Amino acid sequence: MSTDGFEASDEKTLNVTLNGLYIEDEEAKAGNSNQAKIIRSCNYRDLEKKREDYLEWPEYFMAVAFLSAMRSKDPCTQVGACIIDTNNRIVGVGYNGMPIGCSDEILPWGKTSSKPLETKYMYVCHAEMNAIMNKNSADLKGCTLYVALFPCNECAKLIIQAGIKLVVYMSDKHKNKPSTEASKLMFNMAGVKYQQFVPKKSKIVIDFEEIDWNMSV
Numbered sequence: 001m002s003t004d005g006f007e008a009s010d011e012k013t014l015n016v017t018l019n020g021l022y023i024e025d026e027e028a029k030a031g032n033s034n035q036a037k038i039i040r041s042c043n044y045r046d047l048e049k050k051r052e053d054y055l056e057w058p059e060y061f062m063a064v065a066f067l068s069a070m071r072s073k074d075p076c077t078q079v080g081a082c083i084i085d086t087n088n089r090i091v092g093v094g095y096n097g098m099p100i101g102c103s104d105e106i107l108p109w110g111k112t113s114s115k116p117l118e119t120k121y122m123y124v125c126h127a128e129m130n131a132i133m134n135k136n137s138a139d140l141k142g143c144t145l146y147v148a149l150f151p152c153n154e155c156a157k158l159i160i161q162a163g164i165k166l167v168v169y170m171s172d173k174h175k176n177k178p179s180t181e182a183s184k185l186m187f188n189m190a191g192v193k194y195q196q197f198v199p200k201k202s203k204i205v206i207d208f209e210e211i212d213w214n215m216s217v
């Protein structure tokens with residue numbers, strides 16, 4: 001008998017249980033072979049129940065923010081942002097990068113030059129700004145922003161003016177900078193809430209080589 005190309009042989013055991021039908025060998029029992037994957041995909045009982053380890057909304061939105069950050073060409077700090085509406089629909093994403101039409105090959109990426117015009121700070125559009133500008137809905141009133149880094153004061157102004165009501169951030173690494181203090185002052189005055197993201201999963205991995213397309217068989 002064959003299951004997904006695996007032949008039952010002397011070295012393997014054909015198992016028929018209430019959970020389904022599978023071929024098992026020592027490697028599979030140890031959980032480190034293809035056969036182990038097939039055991040999971042043939043586990044009929046699991047396939048009839050709702051998955052429990054799906055991504056919850058906050059993890060999903062923060063992951064989208066971090067995935068967006070991977071597009072950034074900033075060699076030092078990559079920031080991503082994801083805006084969602086009150087129906088949990090993504091209405092804008094962005095990452096820090098040079099303005100449209102301004103070559104990121106020509107403009108500087110460094111930050112240490114004593115000449116301000118030769119630093120990135122003069123030119124980079126922040127992730128929050130790009131997410132707001134990229135919005136695909138009429139407005140952002142009542143929306144939530146997921147962002148990798150606590151917003152600077154310039155982004156805080158944009159967030160407030162856009163009508164965003166909640167900021168969920170991952171890192172507070174600039175918490176002692178005046179720009180962060182200014183952001184908090186403005187958020188407090190304008191009634192924009194902010195909270196640090198508390199991940200439920202320590203890792204979210206997309207490993208294209210490890211995807212087991214047989215899982216849905």
Ligand SMILES: O=c1ccn([C@H]2C[C@H](O)[C@@H](COP(=O)(O)O)O2)c(=O)[nH]1
Pocket residue numbers: 074076077078079095096097111120124125126127128149150151152155
């Ligand atoms: O609210 C913010 C603050 C900063 N950024 C971007 C702007 C720059 O590209 C980097 C910061 O660079 P450092 O080398 O860490 O100073 O982050 C942002 O997108 N949003």
Ligand SMILES: [Zn+2]
Pocket residue numbers: 126127128151152153154155156
């Ligand atoms: Zn900013």
